[in-house]
Amino acid sequence: MMTQSLQDSATSRNTARPVYLVDGARTPFLKARGKPGPFSPVDLAVQCGRPLLLRLDIPADAFDQVILGCVNVVAGEMNPARIAALRLGMGEAMPAFTVQINCGSGMQSVDTAFRYIREGSADLILAGGTEALSHAPMVLEDEAVKWLAGIQQAKSLPERLHQLAGFKPHFLKPVISLKRGLTDPIAELNMGQTAEVIAHLFDITRLQADEYAVSSHHRLARAQQEGWLKQEVMPAFSDVGELFEQDDGVRPDSSLESLTKLKPVFEAPYGKVTAGNSSQITDGASWLVLASEAALQQYQLTPKAMIIDSEWAALDPAIMGLGPVLSCSSLLARNQLGLDDVDLWELNEAFAAQVLACLAAFNDPDFCRTALGRDTPWGLIDRNRLNIDGGAVSLGHPVGTSGNRIVLHLMNAMQRNGFKRGIATECIGGGQSGAMLIEAV
Numbered sequence: 001m002m003t004q005s006l007q008d009s010a011t012s013r014n015t016a017r018p019v020y021l022v023d024g025a026r027t028p029f030l031k032a033r034g035k036p037g038p039f040s041p042v043d044l045a046v047q048c049g050r051p052l053l054l055r056l057d058i059p060a061d062a063f064d065q066v067i068l069g070c071v072n073v074v075a076g077e078m079n080p081a082r083i084a085a086l087r088l089g090m091g092e093a094m095p096a097f098t099v100q101i102n103c104g105s106g107m108q109s110v111d112t113a114f115r116y117i118r119e120g121s122a123d124l125i126l127a128g129g130t131e132a133l134s135h136a137p138m139v140l141e142d143e144a145v146k147w148l149a150g151i152q153q154a155k156s157l158p159e160r161l162h163q164l165a166g167f168k169p170h171f172l173k174p175v176i177s178l179k180r181g182l183t184d185p186i187a188e189l190n191m192g193q194t195a196e197v198i199a200h201l202f203d204i205t206r207l208q209a210d211e212y213a214v215s216s217h218h219r220l221a222r223a224q225q226e227g228w229l230k231q232e233v234m235p236a237f238s239d240v241g242e243l244f245e246q247d248d249g250v251r252p253d254s255s256l257e258s259l260t261k262l263k264p265v266f267e268a269p270y271g272k273v274t275a276g277n278s279s280q281i282t283d284g285a286s287w288l289v290l291a292s293e294a295a296l297q298q299y300q301l302t303p304k305a306m307i308i309d310s311e312w313a314a315l316d317p318a319i320m321g322l323g324p325v326l327s328c329s330s331l332l333a334r335n336q337l338g339l340d341d342v343d344l345w346e347l348n349e350a351f352a353a354q355v356l357a358c359l360a361a362f363n364d365p366d367f368c369r370t371a372l373g374r375d376t377p378w379g380l381i382d383r384n385r386l387n388i389d390g391g392a393v394s395l396g397h398p399v400g401t402s403g404n405r406i407v408l409h410l411m412n413a414m415q416r417n418g419f420k421r422g423i424a425t426e427c428i429g430g431g432q433s434g435a436m437l438i439e440a441v
Helices: 004-015 041-056 080-087 105-118 142-153 157-164 177-181 191-201 206-226 293-299 317-334 352-362 365-372 402-417
Strands: 019-026 065-069 096-099 124-132 282-291 305-314 344-347 421-428 432-440
Touching: 019 041, 019 105, 019 293, 019 402, 041 080, 041 124, 041 282, 065 080, 065 105, 080 096, 080 124, 096 105, 105 124, 105 282, 105 305, 105 402, 105 432, 124 402, 142 157, 191 317, 191 352, 206 352, 282 293, 282 402, 305 317, 305 402, 317 352, 317 365, 317 421, 317 432, 344 402, 352 365, 402 421, 402 432
Parallel strands: 065 096, 065 124, 344 421
Antiparallel strands: 019 282, 019 305, 124 282, 305 432, 421 432
16 A cells, blocks of 8 residues: 555656756866866856757746756855856846755756656756866865964964974875765775675676777767767867867777776776776766746747656665666656666766676666565666767766766757657766656657
């Protein structure tokens, strides 16, 4: 017998308004190269937001609100959603807020917008994600901070000189905040180590991970060559006139021979995760326009897809990479679907081994029984329907953006191939995951 909360949830879905994905755009994803890139998080959001709004021919102040995912917010851009909305000319009266759920931030913005429109409190929302990981600040170790604080608090010259005498050379070696951010404080493992854990659990080999990485690069290179990404990737111009037209982390000549030469990064010498089969540290932004039927009619918009449902799940942070199996399992079951009912999948490639472990978990009887409560496994996802144009291994993983990009690209790839139904999903640092089910219009 259903509980009251489940009954209410089911009733809400049955009486909810339909929510449409109208269009979207993103910047090229630019690989971090050891120094701050040409764009801040808000710069990136504006670079792809402006041409998107111009293309749709919607008054910029017609939106009900702006929601933007961002994890590494820089000090000069607190609440980047609001700053981006103002720079996009959306008006001083435009409400805008930023969401943060680590790797799921860009999808959280879409999900939040989806629920606002579905429930009738909004009709037109701009939802996105942005991240400039190359701008992640440097932070001092606690000991160095205490030393500096002691200097500031010294009340006399002798006290100040005494404090200065406590200087140690390692105080001049700050830590990149990103390194700390990618380490889970509960599991005490960094994200790469969690990928090693699940690779071990599901017997994913180094060769399999490298083969997957090569495939990701080749698929993205083909998508660029065929022009399949031109619809979603907007050229970006820096303030010194540099032009960035496409994702620059792809290696079209990637091969097993080159990848097998790389050493494991996290668990040497026998680990499976290397720099070559992991997602790249990248800068990029992405937006999606969500609308109700009333907004479609008012602004004469033609939607590309419809959001059917979404799901969030959580698990042990040490095996966070398996999160998509949990969120997708609930999503599929609630909508009475099997794996074969999904025409296209976007599963964010945090690590090649992590994607392969998820695929193995869907088909593992023990995992499906103990973790999902299923008598039988879900089965195998067709690799020809998964990340068909590459993913974060070749493209990059700007953390606050990726969840938005995979929904955007899923929508466009479904339309290009004439597919009906797709799921976008991702693991989230800290042991969470998100999944979104969309259907073509």
